[in-house]
Amino acid sequence: MARRYDHSREELLQMAIQAARSLIIEEGTKALTVRKVATKMGYAVGTIYNLFNNVDDLIIHLNATTLDALHNNLTTIVFSGNVESDIKKLSHSYIDFTFQNLNLWNALFEHSLPKGETLPDWYNKKIDLLLNIVEAALAPLKTTISEEEIKKAARVLWSSLHGICSLATADKLKIMTKDPAIELSNSLVTNYIAGLQQFK
Amino acid sequence: MARRYDHSREELLQMAIQAARSLIIEEGTKALTVRKVATKMGYAVGTIYNLFNNVDDLIIHLNATTLDALHNNLTTIVFSGNVESDIKKLSHSYIDFTFQNLNLWNALFEHSLPKGETLPDWYNKKIDLLLNIVEAALAPLKTTISEEEIKKAARVLWSSLHGICSLATADKLKIMTKDPAIELSNSLVTNYIAGLQQFK
DNA sequence: TTGACAATTGAACATCGTTCATATAACTCT
DNA sequence: AGAGTTATATGAACGATGTTCAATTGTCAA
Numbered sequence: 451m452a453r454r455y456d457h458s459r460e461e462l463l464q465m466a467i468q469a470a471r472s473l474i475i476e477e478g479t480k481a482l483t484v485r486k487v488a489t490k491m492g493y494a495v496g497t498i499y500n501l502f503n504n505v506d507d508l509i510i511h512l513n514a515t516t517l518d519a520l521h522n523n524l525t526t527i528v529f530s531g532n533v534e535s536d537i538k539k540l541s542h543s544y545i546d547f548t549f550q551n552l553n554l555w556n557a558l559f560e561h562s563l564p565k566g567e568t569l570p571d572w573y574n575k576k577i578d579l580l581l582n583i584v585e586a587a588l589a590p591l592k593t594t595i596s597e598e599e600i601k602k603a604a605r606v607l608w609s610s611l612h613g614i615c616s617l618a619t620a621d622k623l624k625i626m627t628k629d630p631a632i633e634l635s636n637s638l639v640t641n642y643i644a645g646l647q648q649f650k
Numbered sequence: 651m652a653r654r655y656d657h658s659r660e661e662l663l664q665m666a667i668q669a670a671r672s673l674i675i676e677e678g679t680k681a682l683t684v685r686k687v688a689t690k691m692g693y694a695v696g697t698i699y700n701l702f703n704n705v706d707d708l709i710i711h712l713n714a715t716t717l718d719a720l721h722n723n724l725t726t727i728v729f730s731g732n733v734e735s736d737i738k739k740l741s742h743s744y745i746d747f748t749f750q751n752l753n754l755w756n757a758l759f760e761h762s763l764p765k766g767e768t769l770p771d772w773y774n775k776k777i778d779l780l781l782n783i784v785e786a787a788l789a790p791l792k793t794t795i796s797e798e799e800i801k802k803a804a805r806v807l808w809s810s811l812h813g814i815c816s817l818a819t820a821d822k823l824k825i826m827t828k829d830p831a832i833e834l835s836n837s838l839v840t841n842y843i844a845g846l847q848q849f850k
Numbered sequence: 851t852t853g854a855c856a857a858t859t860g861a862a863c864a865t866c867g868t869t870c871a872t873a874t875a876a877c878t879c880t
Numbered sequence: 881a882g883a884g885t886t887a888t889a890t891g892a893a894c895g896a897t898g899t900t901c902a903a904t905t906g907t908c909a910a
Contacts, residue, residue: 454875454889478765484867494890505867560762562820565678606814606838613813614806620762638806638842645841648848654858654906684898694859705898
């Protein structure tokens with residue numbers, strides 16, 4: 451059979467990504483195989499390779515939807531203008547997201563490209579958009595800190611939060627309270643921002 | 651052939667781990683296969699399964715040697731008693747280590763256990779030993795901060811540093827200077843510790 | 851010398867990512 | 881309407897993977 455036109459190319463792309471998404475949600479990163487994605491779509495293996503270069507390409511597109519979902523989540527937050535409080539809102543949402551989408555979030559970082567390859571520009575732009583949200587929350591500091599410093603602070607907070615979630619979900623730093631990630635991130639945010647402001 | 655006794659069980663374990671190590675160093679995580687490890691040792695595939703339960707078990711043992719190497723690296727540092735300066739020494743060593751052992755370090759975090767399984771206790775103890783080093787560097791703060799708070803701070807710093815290295819090596823937050831990881835970690839350490847101390 | 855034991859082997863199995871010659875549905879043109 | 885072209889879809893086939901286990905064979909104690 452060929453050219454069924456049951457679905458447009460765009461629909462097929464979405465179907466493949468959704469199939470991959472549900473596989474990962476239900477069974478984790480290792481459960482994602484090209485054959486299972488194809489079966490779940492009701493198409494043959496080869497079809498996947500009409501849509502994506504290879505399985506890495508598929509995973510990148512899947513991960514992109516996770517970045518989008520996170521982005522949507524974080525943009526619902528309304529800033530008060532109080533930097534510490536706003537950054538805490540962001541970080542709590544981030545932490546909620548990672549714990550509610552554990553397998554999808556792990557897929558973001560467990561995946562590594564074949565050596566030599568780099569992530570596509572459109573993907574990196576999505577990461578920039580997330581950083582922009584943090585920068586926006588830090589914006590009130592502009593009166594006392596340079597634009598450059600704010601960019602740096604956004605990256606520090608973002609990376610650190612990533613590290614906390616990464617170790618809190620995958621492993622165990624669980625010696626703390628019932629919700630170690632929140633606890634650690636609050637400590638990070640409070641003290642880091644206090645440090646930033648004390649030099650004004 | 652059988653029972654060659656060319657090597658003791660302990661020797662075989664070390665040979666397997668070393669073979670796996672060099673495969674990852676030279677070619678990255680994806681280049682690690684049971685067959686290649688066996689070939690590199692001069693043994694048959696099946697022998698690996700006399701030594702390890704499965705490939706995950708082998709990787710955990712390999713990763714443990716990486717943790718040991720990092721531990722050895724960090725314990726050579728002599729503390730001055732100045733917390734900020736000592737934590738910076740630690741973080742710079744950590745960053746050096748990750749960049750000089752990129753593939754090994756990535757293997758630590760790219761690897762995920764089959765679902766339901768957890769890391770063995772002896773492995774988690776190695777992580778605790780690393781956290782202990784950070785706690786030791788923070789010890790002078792005991793006069794102004796509770797033991798509990800110091801443990802928390804060690805975990806915040808450790809996780810955050812991990813996050814910074816993770817995003818700096820694998821991806822790109824490269825908008826900053828020639829050495830973004832150092833730059834970000836310095837900002838983290840300076841401001842976080844300033845925050846901790848300002849409440850004394 | 852013999853028998854029991856333990857270490858080592860590698861063929862076999864199911865599954866994986868990927869390729870590509872083949873088949874056919876849909877569109878174009880006369 | 882019919883013929884020719886193009887784009888899409890297929891799935892058998894390939895090489896490589898992790899893992900198992902019956903068979904083989906070196907080593908030791910009796």
